[in-house]
Amino acid sequence: MVALVWGSTFVVIKDILSETKPLGLMAMRFVLATVVLAIIFYKKLKKTTKEDFISGIIIGIFLYIALALQTIGLIYTTASKQAFLTGTNVVMVPFLVWIVHRNRPDLYSFIGAFLAII
Structure with a gap:
């Protein structure tokens, strides 16, 4: 919802x-x-x-x-393209945390990022 x-x-x-x-x-x-x-x-x-x-x-x-x-x-751009691009920002958060706090993302974060790139 x-x-x-x-x-x-x-x-x-x-x-x-x-x-x-x-x-x-x-x-x-x-x-x-x-x-x-x-x-x-x-x-x-x-x-x-x-x-x-x-x-x-x-x-x-x-x-x-x-x-x-x-x-x-x-x-x-179209609303659907922008919604997709905005949604992919969620995938970047664990990697930003990794950069700032040196807390390595788990395997699921890497898989999610890979799938978002595809």
């Missing part, structure tokens, strides 16, 4: 991009997400430290850049 909903968002965003510009769409998505999450996590938000806030801004900038590039890229 999660894959169905996640995959269908590419089609929906591709259609929306025919009516609006990518960065405008991103702005609407981020503002809406900020409002909804601020309402849901209001009590925890009051306890946020300066360090938490700065860390959140840094993570948010990287997330925004990644999603903006993905949204702009959707203009130039």
Whole structure:
């Protein structure tokens, strides 16, 4: 069910991009997400430290850049191709962990990466 909903968002965003510009769409998505999450996590938000806030801004900038590039890229390719390319990023995570933390991926990660490349 999660894959169905996640995959269908590419089609929906591709259609929306025919009516609006990518960065405008991103702005609407981020503002809406900020409002909804601020309402849901209001009590925890009051306890946020300066360090938490700065860390959140840094993570948010990287997330925004990644999603903006993905949204702009959707203009130039099909929704199914982009969903596939985005999905293959999941396969890369164990290898990034290997680089950063020196924690070698298991055999299943290597098999998954090999199958994704094929």
